Amino acid sequence: MYKNVKYSLSLTLLISAIFASTDCNAWGQNGHRVVGKIAESHISETTKAALIPYLNGESLAQVSTWPDEMRSAPGDFWQKKSSRWHYINADDNATFSFNHDHTKHKESVTNILEGIHYSIRVLKDDKSSLAAKQFSLRFLVHLVGDSHQPFHAGRAEDRGGNRVNVTFFGQPTNLHSLWDTKLIENENLSFTEFAQFIDTDNAEIITEYLASSPEQWVTESHNLADKLYKLNNDEIGFSYIYENTPIIKTRLQQAGIRLAGLLNTLFDSSAKPLAKALKMSANTNK
Template identity: 25%
Template sequence: MEVNHIEELKRVMVSIVRLLPVLAALVVATAPGARSWSKEGHILTCRIAQTLLDDGAAEVVHNLLPDYADGDLSSLCVWPDQIRHWYRFRWTSPLHFIDTPDSACTFDYSRDCHDLNGAEDMCVAGAVRNFTSQLMHYHHGSSDRRYNLTEALLFLSHFMGDIHQPMHVGFSDDKGGNSIQVRWFRHKSNLHHVWDREIILTALADYYDKNLDLFLGDLQKNLTKGIWSDDISSWRTCDNLLSCSTKYATESIDLACKWGYNGVTQGETLADEYFESRMPVVMKRIAQGGVSPNNTIQNDAKKGYI
């Protein structure tokens, strides 16, 4: 009888674990002020990252993912957004963005990478450094250590998307464009949300028949034999963890100033001209976010770190 109770408890726990992503999605759907690529942006970034992996790195990722992910990294790419308001993970909330001095249009790690209390490294650039380091230095070990590696993989994949979203490295005063109210065509929005989701959804509707696979296919063609094929090596090139995260953040604040904030005023209606000129920037940053973690995971797998 005791054995039966134990087996039943195991079945209940498995059911609870499988429900966690659903419960988390409900939390994030009702949470105010979310700041992140849309789920579509993160899914695209993670699909690109996974499709570029060689066999060894692909096996590592498959082994680190929980069984219910069915080997699909993109199915859990929004997990860090889903759990950021849970008590256990509230500390991760500042890791999704960087607030830079208003109108400075520069990023300085020592100046900008901290939370509201001044704790150092508590920004998305610090998160990229931290979770990359975890994947580099953890070896095969206990089940607890392997679980932490799973978290490191999911956090890195997600934050690599966030750091490539230009408005995630925005100005402090307007919270990365969150307080700049605009109209996106006919409905109310804000500048941050325009870059998080509005541009992506409009592109999906106008050019891809709302089919994410078609969108992904277009990005992949640009990477393999299109306009970005000669640029991939430069996207992957940086000297160390600090220079890598600084590079991504600097690119984002530069794009935020040139394309995000430029010409936008409070209450303005953003429509065709803004969409058509900014969509290529969004598409490229989604692709860059997929190429960068792919390079990290691939190198770590080859060196036997993971």
């Protein structure tokens, strides 16, 4: 059923070779589901109703992992082109700007920003087919999450930290995988518990998060990755977890809030910018 906005960079952009399918599953399953679950608590009833035909009976948390799960599917798109949707790599201090040309066809998308804007374009177009909108919603949910993982805007030369070897309590891994899954799994929480613990109704925080664009989201991630590269320690232990888990919680929180704001803007004509683009959840008070 699920067959399948040109960006220019003011500084030199380095798009790496396509990652192998195991290289860029940002946030892992739990992280993506946390983002989807937080978004679910902030979308309006109008948005919720509008999403029904595109979700096909599933939740935002459930569809959030679909683009990763499809990586092994047959076909030219999944085998050769879909991987590049998940990341963007750039030189230090790069500025990301949107170019429409690469978002007209899914086969022409070359990075995560183009993927986000392609998905938005399809969802806004009344002429898009149901299958195209289902595909684009699933990718949009996933890519908003990916855009907040620092190493999905990391260095081309090491494939976003995949070639930076570290040990996590004596077990070999790499910097990308550490941030995708291991630091999240170390919390020993289900995705629903994690989402509940970090969700927020603080209007000031929400307003700050929503006063942003996808270009800013990947710039934030790029700047974080740059700092994390410099602070990297080959042996990861308790001090690293203490210092960096708050960053992960903030990025997941930001992604969930921003996804909800984006979906409300797309599907609820009464949604207003910033904090008013969200439905405030009654069960959080942070």
